[in-house]
Amino acid sequence: MTTLESNVQLPHSLRMPFRLERGEFLKLRKSRGVWIPLALLSIGGIAVMYTAIELFHVYNSAKYTSAGGTDHFEGALILMGQLGGMIAAGLVGAAAGTLDLSSGVFRDFISSGRSRTRLFVAKISGGLALVLPFMAAAYALAAVLCVVLAGGQPTPSIALFVKAGLWVLLSASVIYIVALGLGSLVGSRAAAVSILIAYLIPVQGILHAIGVLGRARDALLGVAVEGLSPLAPADMRNAIPISHTTSVIVLFFWVAIFAGLGLWRTQTRDA
Amino acid sequence: MAKQSDFVIETEGLKKSFGGQMAVDGVDLCVPRGSAFGYLGPNGAGKTTLIRMLLGLTQPSGGTMRVLGRPMPKERSRALAGVGAIVEEPGFHKHLSGRENLWIAAAARESQAHMRIDAVLERVGLSDRADDRVGTYSQGMRQRLGIARCLLADPEVLILDEPTNGLDPGGIQEFRALVRSWIAEGRTVVLSSHLLDEVEKICDQVAIVDRGRIVAQGTLAELSAGDDGAITIGCDDPHTALASIDGNGSLREIEEISGGLRVLLRPDASLEKVAAELNKQLVAAGIAVHRLEPSHVSLEHRFLEITRRLGENS
Numbered sequence: 001m002t003t004l005e006s007n008v009q010l011p012h013s014l015r016m017p018f019r020l021e022r023g024e025f026l027k028l029r030k031s032r033g034v035w036i037p038l039a040l041l042s043i044g045g046i047a048v049m050y051t052a053i054e055l056f057h058v059y060n061s062a063k064y065t066s067a068g069g070t071d072h073f074e075g076a077l078i079l080m081g082q083l084g085g086m087i088a089a090g091l092v093g094a095a096a097g098t099l100d101l102s103s104g105v106f107r108d109f110i111s112s113g114r115s116r117t118r119l120f121v122a123k124i125s126g127g128l129a130l131v132l133p134f135m136a137a138a139y140a141l142a143a144v145l146c147v148v149l150a151g152g153q154p155t156p157s158i159a160l161f162v163k164a165g166l167w168v169l170l171s172a173s174v175i176y177i178v179a180l181g182l183g184s185l186v187g188s189r190a191a192a193v194s195i196l197i198a199y200l201i202p203v204q205g206i207l208h209a210i211g212v213l214g215r216a217r218d219a220l221l222g223v224a225v226e227g228l229s230p231l232a233p234a235d236m237r238n239a240i241p242i243s244h245t246t247s248v249i250v251l252f253f254w255v256a257i258f259a260g261l262g263l264w265r266t267q268t269r270d271a
Numbered sequence: 272m273a274k275q276s277d278f279v280i281e282t283e284g285l286k287k288s289f290g291g292q293m294a295v296d297g298v299d300l301c302v303p304r305g306s307a308f309g310y311l312g313p314n315g316a317g318k319t320t321l322i323r324m325l326l327g328l329t330q331p332s333g334g335t336m337r338v339l340g341r342p343m344p345k346e347r348s349r350a351l352a353g354v355g356a357i358v359e360e361p362g363f364h365k366h367l368s369g370r371e372n373l374w375i376a377a378a379a380r381e382s383q384a385h386m387r388i389d390a391v392l393e394r395v396g397l398s399d400r401a402d403d404r405v406g407t408y409s410q411g412m413r414q415r416l417g418i419a420r421c422l423l424a425d426p427e428v429l430i431l432d433e434p435t436n437g438l439d440p441g442g443i444q445e446f447r448a449l450v451r452s453w454i455a456e457g458r459t460v461v462l463s464s465h466l467l468d469e470v471e472k473i474c475d476q477v478a479i480v481d482r483g484r485i486v487a488q489g490t491l492a493e494l495s496a497g498d499d500g501a502i503t504i505g506c507d508d509p510h511t512a513l514a515s516i517d518g519n520g521s522l523r524e525i526e527e528i529s530g531g532l533r534v535l536l537r538p539d540a541s542l543e544k545v546a547a548e549l550n551k552q553l554v555a556a557g558i559a560v561h562r563l564e565p566s567h568v569s570l571e572h573r574f575l576e577i578t579r580r581l582g583e584n585s
Contacts, residue, residue: 019377019378019382019385020378020379022378023374023375023378023379026367026371026374026375027364027367027375030364030366030367030371031364031366032366099364103362103363103364103365104360104361104362104363105362105363105364105372105375105376106362107328107358107362108356108361108362108376108379108420109376109379110326110327110328111326111327111328111351111354111356111358112351112352112376112379112380112424113327113347113348113349113350113351113352113354114348114379114380115348119379270323270328270329271323271328271329
């Protein structure tokens, strides 16, 4: 049979590892509906927060402290790890789980004979390759502003900076994978985003406030994420004391359950 | 390694039902290597469902299938590595360029697939628009891009479901030339279509499918041979002409058409002899004959005949 190109083996340098992951990254990076909200909710959120606090300080320095320092840094962490950053990672995850389905490309991937499991796994690393740099950039911005705008206030130690950075990245990774699994399961980006936001904001908040649930609230995603925060629990928004071990187990189950459901649906879905 | 079979696709008793409704009902299909194979049937006949099963997009309810000699779905990955396909309308990420879409598709294929992107874009005539967003492409251009995507795998078999949808007449002609070039390269093309004319012009082997079953299968010559002699008669009074030849024992069907008649011959009748005989009969009846054109029944006529007969029997 005549081939379109000669069937020579490519040199190692041209074999391009992680091709599926790169493809996933390309799809998400080029989608304005994905990266603009991601940028706004991560880097934009931090920039707006610090700018607003600094403007208050400039307007009335007797009443408002400067934007830097540990106190405001804790606020930035909550913004990244519990609010805007979490929603941003969730939006990207939901998009990663549904882009191929909504465009009709899923069918083409399946008919290539490539393993459905491999296709799903590529979405995890491909999407995280987009989410984590944005979260890292937002965190770096917060860390720099925390020091530059400290104005004599205490600043976090190097150890706290490192731990907090890892916590922000962990939080974003967990919510990304949960959203990816949810998107793959329901097949609709709008539905996945709606469910996710409904859970993260009102539902989780309500369950969190129901004291009678007691330790059952440890199973809430937000509680488990908070439990690994490098900040003292009292500094967190609605902290329920939870051990690191319990937090890790709960987060493992959240990731395993949603990744498992997404994978199962990817494997069984008619294309 | 799978044994090199004479057939690139073999199915036996293949079935697929949706909630008790049989979409594919015991299909036995053999697609010879190196052929342009037409899978022809009316809308809803089960063509796309069969293709979807062959590509592992949906599971069969029963039966067996082999693609490139490998059992499906057991050896799905290795079998489909040698197959390129378009199923229904090809889907793309509209926010990406044509080239980027091919890059992503190539990522799911062997590593050499990336090296073929420029060549396949050139081959389908999309090189100039390769870096434009697919959202700005016409339907015909998306169809071409779908064909380019099929070729990334350098496939032994191309399975194309209604591939000329959205192509303009020039594009259809180019597509026919492409299929011929693929056959010349030793590839096999399976073309599913409800467009009889298209299949007749492109394919050398045909299976006619209706209500999930294959009702006829063979070469074009086999399917349109045998009892298929036909004569088109142009005359001034078709109604009287019909009455005057109605008793002719060589004819099995007479149909009044605009400006004349069309007659179908019995299998044993000689086309030339009957033509001469009819001319004599009509002239004797005082009919002015201005056209007498012997022909073979087209696949279209044969197709309609088969499916109509099935409809009457059911």
